[in-house]
Amino acid sequence: MPSLHWDRTLVGITCFVVTVVLWALCIWQLVLRFKTDTTESIVPPCFCLNGGICQDGACVCPEEWVGSLCEIVNFCEASTCTVSISENFIKNLTFDRIIVGKYGNSKQKCEPDTVNVNASIAIRMCSRERRNPTLGPPIILNCNENLDSLASQVETADSSNVSAIASNTQILTSMPDQLTTQNISVAANIAVQILKKPNISEDSQASVAVMATVSQLLDANETEFNHNNLHVTTSLTKTMEEFSLSGNILQPNIAIQSAPLKLSSSTILFSAQRDTALGYYQSTKLEIQENVPGLTGDLSTEVQILFNIINNNNGRVGFVLYQNDKFFQSRIYQSRSIFSKQIVSGNIDGGRTSGVEIAFSPKYNTSELQLRDHACVFWDYTINDWSTAGCSKGRDQFLRCRCNHTTNFAVLM
Ligand SMILES: *[C@@H]1O[C@H](CO)[C@@H](O)[C@H](O)[C@H]1NC(C)=O
Ligand SMILES: *[C@@H]1O[C@H](CO)[C@@H](O)[C@H](O)[C@H]1NC(C)=O
Ligand SMILES: *[C@@H]1O[C@H](CO)[C@@H](O)[C@H](O)[C@H]1NC(C)=O
Ligand SMILES: *[C@@H]1O[C@H](CO)[C@@H](O)[C@H](O)[C@H]1NC(C)=O
Ligand SMILES: *[C@@H]1O[C@H](CO)[C@@H](O)[C@H](O)[C@H]1NC(C)=O
Ligand SMILES: *[C@@H]1O[C@H](CO)[C@@H](O)[C@H](O)[C@H]1NC(C)=O
Ligand SMILES: *[C@@H]1O[C@H](CO)[C@@H](O)[C@H](O)[C@H]1NC(C)=O
Ligand SMILES: *[C@@H]1O[C@H](CO)[C@@H](O)[C@H](O)[C@H]1NC(C)=O
Numbered sequence: 001m002p003s004l005h006w007d008r009t010l011v012g013i014t015c016f017v018v019t020v021v022l023w024a025l026c027i028w029q030l031v032l033r034f035k036t037d038t039t040e041s042i043v044p045p046c047f048c049l050n051g052g053i054c055q056d057g058a059c060v061c062p063e064e065w066v067g068s069l070c071e072i073v074n075f076c077e078a079s080t081c082t083v084s085i086s087e088n089f090i091k092n093l094t095f096d097r098i099i100v101g102k103y104g105n106s107k108q109k110c111e112p113d114t115v116n117v118n119a120s121i122a123i124r125m126c127s128r129e130r131r132n133p134t135l136g137p138p139i140i141l142n143c144n145e146n147l148d149s150l151a152s153q154v155e156t157a158d159s160s161n162v163s164a165i166a167s168n169t170q171i172l173t174s175m176p177d178q179l180t181t182q183n184i185s186v187a188a189n190i191a192v193q194i195l196k197k198p199n200i201s202e203d204s205q206a207s208v209a210v211m212a213t214v215s216q217l218l219d220a221n222e223t224e225f226n227h228n229n230l231h232v233t234t235s236l237t238k239t240m241e242e243f244s245l246s247g248n249i250l251q252p253n254i255a256i257q258s259a260p261l262k263l264s265s266s267t268i269l270f271s272a273q274r275d276t277a278l279g280y281y282q283s284t285k286l287e288i289q290e291n292v293p294g295l296t297g298d299l300s301t302e303v304q305i306l307f308n309i310i311n312n313n314n315g316r317v318g319f320v321l322y323q324n325d326k327f328f329q330s331r332i333y334q335s336r337s338i339f340s341k342q343i344v345s346g347n348i349d350g351g352r353t354s355g356v357e358i359a360f361s362p363k364y365n366t367s368e369l370q371l372r373d374h375a376c377v378f379w380d381y382t383i384n385d386w387s388t389a390g391c392s393k394g395r396d397q398f399l400r401c402r403c404n405h406t407t408n409f410a411v412l413m
Contacts (some may be wrong), residue, residue, distance in 0.1 A: 003395040076126035098126035110143035141171040147186040154193040166209035176219035185229040215251035233327040244318030258318040258339030270319040271304040316349025347410040359398035379408040
């Protein structure tokens, strides 16, 4: 049969072409290996999938992909779901593709006769469960509540209403680049009021929504943070310190971890590590270790803070890591570098420390920095600015600080 004959010829040609290509690749790889063996400065080229770009021998992937070759999917597909907005009101919601770690807004908007006209009626998150991007349940906005009306309810709200207020605030701040100074103040104030409710860390729905809100506020435009909202960001960071004694929450711009102190604890180390399991996928892993001899030398840690405990009365410790310094608007220090600064806070309750040691490992080349280029500072709430009192600094492969008290610390450069 002629068609079978042609099929065979085609298969033959295809096999031949594939074989030739494979051989060519092998030879090329051998040549490259030989070359890199002799001239060590040449970085081998890399093959990147899905639009990744090869830089210095490693793939830099677009947001939608991760992994060493950009081969791992990093988004949840567009989705539809049916929710009941209220009794006998059922609505189908549709969402576009959502990047892992982010919330997507529903295409359905609040009706024209509502307070939040044109705001998305719901958000949902895409997160990674094991290796697979997975969609969370949608969170529904009450179209007749805005930030001001939520703020007016929050002080008197009981626990049944708190989590509705928290999730509505989260939705209303889910487009950070539209937030004004005024919006940030109101939302931060709602967050403070909720975090001050008794036993709030046991209400995981409310406390996660509040931390998601705080994380979103840290994505707002830098220009919207100034001395008009300094008093509310001040009370927010103070409240976060207290909340950190009982909470454990990880959000893109905020990480909180707490632990009880055992009577035998002499040191306690908090570290935030870049999670490299998925190549260039940026996420943070938190760890608390007790009775360690000192800071670790592990260069993949972003921040470490070590408490030397001298007196322990069944206390607790809490840590907060802010991925940028927008809540800490300084009048004294004008940043000379474009890199965003991490702030780490350590708090101890029911115990005393003889001071803290901190090591920052910034994400950029530190060998170009001079020792005088960095300052170890803490946020002094009495002057509402950074201060270096009681802190000393050092530098090796890390930027190191040692301070005789605990509060919010940063390295400035
Ligand atoms: C929602 O979608 C389902 C099927 O996808 C359809 O049967 C139903 O009528 C839709 N409901 C509304 C309110 O549009
Ligand atoms: C809401 O969106 C519609 C259509 O995009 C637009 O005509 C209207 O002016 C918007 N309303 C407000 C209050 O922004
Ligand atoms: C809180 O409860 C009151 C009364 O039950 C209700 O009117 C209000 O809409 C609730 N707030 C939110 C944000 O759901
Ligand atoms: C924030 O910045 C974006 C992009 O520069 C701009 O479009 C937006 O209007 C700004 N938002 C505010 C509240 O100024
Ligand atoms: C943010 O503030 C502006 C005025 O500064 C206001 O028009 C807008 O509705 C506020 N946004 C939210 C989500 O409350
Ligand atoms: C908070 O939790 C503690 C212990 O679980 C409990 O004894 C206390 O009554 C709670 N307080 C409130 C206001 O719920
Ligand atoms: C960092 O900068 C130094 C001096 O400019 C340079 O020699 C070194 O290769 C750089 N390191 C990296 C990892 O880029
Ligand atoms: C920390 O050191 C500073 C400067 O040496 C000193 O003034 C301050 O009292 C010390 N604070 C504590 C809590 O020891």
